[in-house]
Amino acid sequence: MNVGKVKAGIIGTGNIGTDLLLKLQRSPFLECGIFTGRNPDSAGIKLAKEMGVLTSTDSIRAIEENPEICDIVFDATSASVHFVNAPILKRLGKFAIDLTPAHVGKMCVPVLNMQECMDEDNVNLITCGGQATAPIAYAISRIHPDVKYIEIVATIASKSAGAGTRNNIDEFTQATRESLSEFTGIKDTKAIIVLNPAQPPITMHNTVYALIDKPDMEAIRRSVDEMAAKIRRYVPGYRIVMEPVYENGRVTTSLQVVGLGDYLPKYAGNLDIITCAAVEIAENYARMKILGDKGE
Amino acid sequence: MSKLLIFDSTLRDGNHAVKHQIKKEHIEDYCLAMDGTGVYTIIVGHGNGLGASSLQVGIAAVPEREMLHTARKSLEKTRLGAYMIPGFGTIKDNLEPAIAEGVEVFTIGCHCTETDTTRQHIEFLKKAGKEAYGAMMMYHMASAEKLLEEAQKLQSYGADGVILMDSAGASTPEMVKRAIGTLYDSLHIRVGFHAHNNMGMAVANSYTAYQEGASIIDGTLRGFGAGAGNCQIESLVALLEKCGVKTGIDFYRMLDASEDIMPQIMDRDMGQEPLSIVSGQAGVFSAFKIHVQKAAKEFHVDARDIFKELGRRKAVGGQEDMIVEIAEKLGRPAGSNINYQLESLL
Numbered sequence: 103m104n105v106g107k108v109k110a111g112i113i114g115t116g117n118i119g120t121d122l123l124l125k126l127q128r129s130p131f132l133e134c135g136i137f138t139g140r141n142p143d144s145a146g147i148k149l150a151k152e153m154g155v156l157t158s159t160d161s162i163r164a165i166e167e168n169p170e171i172c173d174i175v176f177d178a179t180s181a182s183v184h185f186v187n188a189p190i191l192k193r194l195g196k197f198a199i200d201l202t203p204a205h206v207g208k209m210c211v212p213v214l215n216m217q218e219c220m221d222e223d224n225v226n227l228i229t230c231g232g233q234a235t236a237p238i239a240y241a242i243s244r245i246h247p248d249v250k251y252i253e254i255v256a257t258i259a260s261k262s263a264g265a266g267t268r269n270n271i272d273e274f275t276q277a278t279r280e281s282l283s284e285f286t287g288i289k290d291t292k293a294i295i296v297l298n299p300a301q302p303p304i305t306m307h308n309t310v311y312a313l314i315d316k317p318d319m320e321a322i323r324r325s326v327d328e329m330a331a332k333i334r335r336y337v338p339g340y341r342i343v344m345e346p347v348y349e350n351g352r353v354t355t356s357l358q359v360v361g362l363g364d365y366l367p368k369y370a371g372n373l374d375i376i377t378c379a380a381v382e383i384a385e386n387y388a389r390m391k392i393l394g395d396k397g398e
Numbered sequence: 399m400s401k402l403l404i405f406d407s408t409l410r411d412g413n414h415a416v417k418h419q420i421k422k423e424h425i426e427d428y429c430l431a432m433d434g435t436g437v438y439t440i441i442v443g444h445g446n447g448l449g450a451s452s453l454q455v456g457i458a459a460v461p462e463r464e465m466l467h468t469a470r471k472s473l474e475k476t477r478l479g480a481y482m483i484p485g486f487g488t489i490k491d492n493l494e495p496a497i498a499e500g501v502e503v504f505t506i507g508c509h510c511t512e513t514d515t516t517r518q519h520i521e522f523l524k525k526a527g528k529e530a531y532g533a534m535m536m537y538h539m540a541s542a543e544k545l546l547e548e549a550q551k552l553q554s555y556g557a558d559g560v561i562l563m564d565s566a567g568a569s570t571p572e573m574v575k576r577a578i579g580t581l582y583d584s585l586h587i588r589v590g591f592h593a594h595n596n597m598g599m600a601v602a603n604s605y606t607a608y609q610e611g612a613s614i615i616d617g618t619l620r621g622f623g624a625g626a627g628n629c630q631i632e633s634l635v636a637l638l639e640k641c642g643v644k645t646g647i648d649f650y651r652m653l654d655a656s657e658d659i660m661p662q663i664m665d666r667d668m669g670q671e672p673l674s675i676v677s678g679q680a681g682v683f684s685a686f687k688i689h690v691q692k693a694a695k696e697f698h699v700d701a702r703d704i705f706k707e708l709g710r711r712k713a714v715g716g717q718e719d720m721i722v723e724i725a726e727k728l729g730r731p732a733g734s735n736i737n738y739q740l741e742s743l744l
């Protein structure tokens with residue numbers, strides 16, 4: 103069987119990086135080789151130290167200086183930082199899983215195209231909004247390739263949007279929109295991102311609108327349900343809260359993502375949808391590309 | 399005190415009142431009639447600004463570039479303005495094209511506690527040599543101290559001013575005094591106010607803001623705007639002049655535009671309909687009204703109940719999707735099995 107766990111590095115010690123760190127603790131295939139960022143005071147660094155994980159505040163340089171420390175690298179920094187990190191990780195021969203909206207590598211949503219991404223050296227996880235809604239957009243468009251327009255609205259609790267998300271709100275919006283076109287082939291798409299500061303924080307909420315002439319609602323509902331069930335395999339809190347309805351000339355579907363409550367509480371499903379996807383991809387890569395090769 | 403600047407949002411906020419159906423010829427007529435009257439900028443676009451034409455908030459009759467282009471051609475003296483909420487529009491899809499169309503004054507808006515989402519856009523605009531103001535929507539939802547903290551961020555990004563938006567028309571004069579006073583005392587950039595009229599206080603609250611140090615008042619002709627409408631600029635100018643403030647406005651030309659052009663654009667008079675009063679009291683974004691009415695009809699529920707629930711859930715601007723979900727839920731027979739209240743899991 104397995105000779106051991108594959109080592110993964112995490113760059114970025116904010117909300118997303120720390121949530122990943124906690125999820126890796128449960129992985130049967132992965133372990134965290136290094137948890138590295140720039141902020142010595144980050145709550146994540148403190149937590150990692152308590153857990154006995156190797157930490158650094160030298161960001162990617164810690165991996166450059168000690169490349170053996172990991173085979174897979176999660177980049178949970180920000181789009182601008184990932185533009186710098188991406189070529190370094192490529193030179194080091196690491197499989198890079200980019201959780202920023204930099205969109206350097208191929209966009210990957212596990213339920214839609216994970217196997218196609220296994221030969222890439224850098225995959226991009228778009229945004230939490232893209233992970234949550236692109237599969238539903240696809241589930242609708244596979245029934246109706248004639249969809250004229252797709253639009254999504256992703257609302258997340260302010261408390262769950264860290265500095266990276268806020269500083270990259272522009273790339274976030276742009277990348278989410280582009281993912282809709284990428285996965286459905288529909289050119290005319292739109293993404294709207296809303297931060298809601300209500301207390302107690304709201305659960306991540308998403309709505310997908312589609313303009314379709316004569317929609318086959320029964321087939322759309324089945325397709326959406328089937329997609330949601332597949333996503334739940336790696337994001338347990340993924341729920342359709344309003345099944346596709348035809349109202350005011352549009353097909354409207356709403357869904358929420360309840361988090362596992364690893365780092366932030368359960369309302370922050372936006373962390374889980376992207377960190378669960380990242381772990382799913384990393385585990386798959388570890389099994390196929392590393393453990394498979396070494397396994398005897 | 400700096401000279402008072404009047405921002406004219408008639409062709410932007412007014413678009414909410416007609417479901418974003420303002421026509422090209424209206425933009426042209428309005429801009430010709432108002433050019434050079436002394437308003438600082440004429441802001442044009444979808445009700446929620448650049449990039450907001452959508453199923454979520456309504457598809458605009460005229461594409462945004464065409465709106466801006468039409469206005470640009472009809473304005474010689476008055477600056478062309480645009481509004482954008484990050485999360486709706488982006489630099490690449492919206493700000494760059496707007497600059498290419500000749501927009502000179504930008505207002506970047508966001509919910510009042512989320513100003514760090516405007517940093518990229520304000521910095522981009524200042525780098526491009528444009529005027530950029532930060533607008534804090536739904537200001538009634540935060541304390542004066544929190545508002546100041548957020549406004550200071552806008553100032554640090556290089557914003558030329560900070561505008562508090564009473565997007566729900568939920569203000570009492572005391573709330574205006576405290577919020578504007580706090581900002582005016584601590585910022586070195588302009589402070590502005592954008593009122594809504596749900597409780598009949600838009601002009602009075604704008605005047606209070608002016609007295610507390612605001613040097614930007616954002617309003618519309620005839621109060622044409624979302625929900626119960628905005629601060630009616632004609633009335634405010636009359637009031638200010640009567641109080642001895644030199645506004646520099648060509649008052650008769652403004653009144654002529656109000657008389658000749660506005661009836662063509664508006665489909666009814668503004669005023670405090672019962673539903674708008676409920677919405678103001680509940681503190682819900684004014685532009686939700688038409689969507690609430692539609693959803694109430696579609697799902698056979700009471701629009702007032704939808705507003706109350708929206709207020710309870712503390713919906714912010716941009717969350718129009720919540721309306722359909724609430725209406726659908728309210729309209730569902732008792733004992734329905736889908737678990738809506740995921741919040742109960744937390």
